[in-house]
Amino acid sequence: MEEAKAVKLYGMWASSFCMRIEMALKLKGIPYEYVEEDLGNKSQLLLQYNPVHKMVPVLVHDGRSIAESVVILEYIEDTWKDPPFLLPHDPYMRARVRFWAQFSDHALVDHSRAILKFKGEQQQAAIAEFRENLRILEEGIEKEFSGGKPFFNGKTPGLLDLVIGASSCWHKVLDEIAGVKLITRENNPIVCSWLDAFWDLDVVKATFPDHGRLTAYARRVRENALAMSP
Numbered sequence: 001m002e003e004a005k006a007v008k009l010y011g012m013w014a015s016s017f018c019m020r021i022e023m024a025l026k027l028k029g030i031p032y033e034y035v036e037e038d039l040g041n042k043s044q045l046l047l048q049y050n051p052v053h054k055m056v057p058v059l060v061h062d063g064r065s066i067a068e069s070v071v072i073l074e075y076i077e078d079t080w081k082d083p084p085f086l087l088p089h090d091p092y093m094r095a096r097v098r099f100w101a102q103f104s105d106h107a108l109v110d111h112s113r114a115i116l117k118f119k120g121e122q123q124q125a126a127i128a129e130f131r132e133n134l135r136i137l138e139e140g141i142e143k144e145f146s147g148g149k150p151f152f153n154g155k156t157p158g159l160l161d162l163v164i165g166a167s168s169c170w171h172k173v174l175d176e177i178a179g180v181k182l183i184t185r186e187n188n189p190i191v192c193s194w195l196d197a198f199w200d201l202d203v204v205k206a207t208f209p210d211h212g213r214l215t216a217y218a219r220r221v222r223e224n225a226l227a228m229s230p
């Protein structure tokens with residue numbers, strides 16, 4: 001109980017950035033307390049813990065806060081040193097994991113947001129960019145992590161698996177909203193077979209929100225965004 005008090009995660013149920021952290025904590029077996037934030041009415045504590053970005057996730061460990069999901073994942077790995085490991089031991093391969101995690105956040109997540117919030121030509125352009133970046137990612141990780149099976153990290157998922165994998169619950173929602181199939185077995189065989197293994201993990205099943213609830217939430221976000229666009 002004392003230990004559970006030591007780690008708190010400030011999150012929001014629909015945020016895949018927060019899901020990454022929940023999955024990492026569960027994988028590592030770290031007890032934590034989850035605090036749901038209302039992003040429309042952020043708590044004073046969230047503003048105090050993340051004054052720069054004012055975003056979730058924030059991890060608070062023994063009263064000290066850490067923001068930015070990838071920074072938090074690295075902190076978890078550096079602090080709880082027992083297996084399963086989230087990063088490879090070799091410094092070069094660790095750097096490659098960080099590179100692709102950063103690429104994925106910019107090249108996939110940013111375009112996912114655009115697919116959700118735009119329509120017409122802008123949405124079509126975001127879909128095309130997403131697909132092209134997924135192709136680049138698939139080619140890159142196949143070359144660099146082909147030894148890693150079934151995960152990029154090997155037998156157990158690591159930082160890169162969590163970063164790319166947590167977003168995948170949103171890809172299914174975007175398929176429905178945009179009437180497309182962003183990831184297909186035909187175009188993305190490597191990503192698809194890796195996703196099969198990822199979705200099969202108990203920690204993933206226990207963390208991903210209900211698809212219907214997430215889709216309803218996404219439709220509301222989209223309606224608001226479209227209502228505000230000129």
Ligand SMILES: N[C@@H](CCC(=O)N[C@@H](CS)C(=O)NCC(=O)O)C(=O)O
Binds near residue numbers: 017039067070
């Ligand atoms: N780069 C950040 C992104 C986190 C992020 O975008 N959080 C969103 C929820 S998905 C948020 O807190 N948004 C509130 C806001 O923008 O005011 C990370 O990796 O942690």
